[in-house]
Amino acid sequence: MTPLTLAVVLVELLGVAGPPAQASPLGDSIIVFAGSLLVGGVAIHVAASYVAGAGEYGDAVITALLGAVVWALLDGVPLVGGLLALVAWVGVIKWRYPVGWTRAAIIGVAAWAVATVVLAALALLGVGSLNALGVPGT
Numbered sequence: 001m002t003p004l005t006l007a008v009v010l011v012e013l014l015g016v017a018g019p020p021a022q023a024s025p026l027g028d029s030i031i032v033f034a035g036s037l038l039v040g041g042v043a044i045h046v047a048a049s050y051v052a053g054a055g056e057y058g059d060a061v062i063t064a065l066l067g068a069v070v071w072a073l074l075d076g077v078p079l080v081g082g083l084l085a086l087v088a089w090v091g092v093i094k095w096r097y098p099v100g101w102t103r104a105a106i107i108g109v110a111a112w113a114v115a116t117v118v119l120a121a122l123a124l125l126g127v128g129s130l131n132a133l134g135v136p137g138t
Helices: 002-012 026-049 057-074 081-094 102-126
Strands: none
Touching: 002 102, 026 057, 057 081, 081 102
């Protein structure tokens, strides 16, 4: 499934054509979280498939979730939090895929690029409330 195809599916699933009769803040938050996780999973899946030729989409979603948790835990460390979080995020990719540090970093950069394209496509379709959970900088 291409990122653009996934974007169209997300738009249909999220019901952009018409809002529900009564939207709850919790329900909206869950939908944004799930959509953002799916976008992050797509980005990591496409990047890992291209760079490492390995992994399933479900593995990428789990990698995105773990990467988001690691990032959230380390990003707040004073002075070096961003660097620690980035190294740990690449470490999660390295741990989840059969690659070394260099290829894990390349997967990270490629995932960021894919996520940027997918989010731009979603914004063109009117879905601007998502980000790519598990892909820093998006």
